[in-house]
Amino acid sequence: MSTIVNIAAYKFVTLDDAQALRPRVMECAAGQDLKGTVLLAPEGINLFLSGEGPGIAAFLEWLRADARFADLDVKYSYSGGVPFRKLLVKIKREIIRMDHPAIRPQAGRAPSVDARTLARWLARGSDDGGRPIVMLDTRNAFEVDAGTFEGALDWRLDRFTQFPAALRAHRADLEGKTVVSFCTGGIRCEKAALYMAQEGVRDVYQLEGGILKYFEETGGAGFKGSCFVFDERERLGADLAPAGDVPAGGGAATVMAAPPHEAAGYPLATN
Template sequence: MQSGHILNISCYLFVSLPDTAALRDRLEARALALALKGTVLIAEEGINLFLAGPAEAVNAWVAELRADARFATLTPKESWSEVQPFQRLKVKVKPEIIRMNRPTVRPDQAPRAPALAPATLARWLDQGHDDDGREVVMLDTRNGFEVDQGAFDGAVDWRLDKFSDFPDALAAHRDELEGKTVVSYCTGGIRCEKAAMLLEEQGLITWQLDGGILKYFEDTGGKHYHGNCFVFDDRRGVNADLSPT
């Protein structure tokens, strides 16, 4: 249900982008012309963005982005707010759109790790196991302070200070996950997608929650999740109905 007149979008896409500088200039110029605010990160591995503004302006920017065939499949997650949650516009080129410091983990150059639909996850959590009868472990790939605002019931939390800590934490706890179905999750899907690739490298039975917590809220209403979902803008968090806390 729409609540407010500012449309907030978030999405990412792992896709090879050799023209990062030119792409940055083009996307920034169009966002400025439309008076949008937020953050757009571009790297050779893809794009990660959080933008907000009047719906007509946001949709126009997304439509132009999708006109580039590389971004045709981009599907932003939407929520609404009464006020603009960003102070300014930042469009930056980075080495990674989400930093893991593992050069061998390149989602834009490898098959995607298996993605689990929110409705399927809710069913697994309802029945207490996956469809093969294995225990389901929810692995939170977010920072500890985000987990403190809300998480899946019984989720594994390694108290990460930053996402680049994840590989070392996995090395320390890998054996605890052996023989279980591990579902990695994060806010919108980008961190748990990279994490799932690393979990697969370790020979674990792995899924990533498709669309992250925000998509899970949208599709299921947040069952088996307690608390709010932290977001990196002035809203600070959203409820299961995607309204600001």
């Protein structure tokens, strides 16, 4: 029976004390023998941690005692071992780098669609208003190669900072449709949805909680393959269990050569 609890979570919220918060987060996580990555930035927090259940629970209780994180939404998965090699708590300019300062999710979230509603839309081929749906994968190309929603747009991004240029090149693909952007855990697709709205794309939603939440709540209906994650599990199936080796060109040896957030624009196992 799996004994290790893996959590992924993020929240866009103004943090003007990241430097002071960092050692406190490190002390608490290390004290509970957790491994993984926590990113702190002026725009919020992004974390992927693994450990024994009581340690995870104690850390979340401590973190949520800060009113800014009281409603932190956490995604859970389980494994037989810890998929991270060490604990990192880092301060970044953005928790997901986009290089567009005007995109400030902490000032107001993008419209979202929850997992069960999206599953219903995909099954019928349209949203509740009868408009056709287009799924837009905002992840890096090698992540998409592990698995994605059937028929999703894939703009072959090498890094998330390329998304604005890709939108300009492929904007016609979105016309006349309800656009649902998605990523592993929600951060990239939320920023992407805000950017698209700013650029005048209508009827744009983000998938609330990303692929991992979709797997958790729907069993992965309409998703083909597995979800690439930035830890030693490499890929997760729709049951949120490790799914085996990644396609050629990916893998833990490649990803773990650099901190996970540097490999694709954010740390994970998700977000």
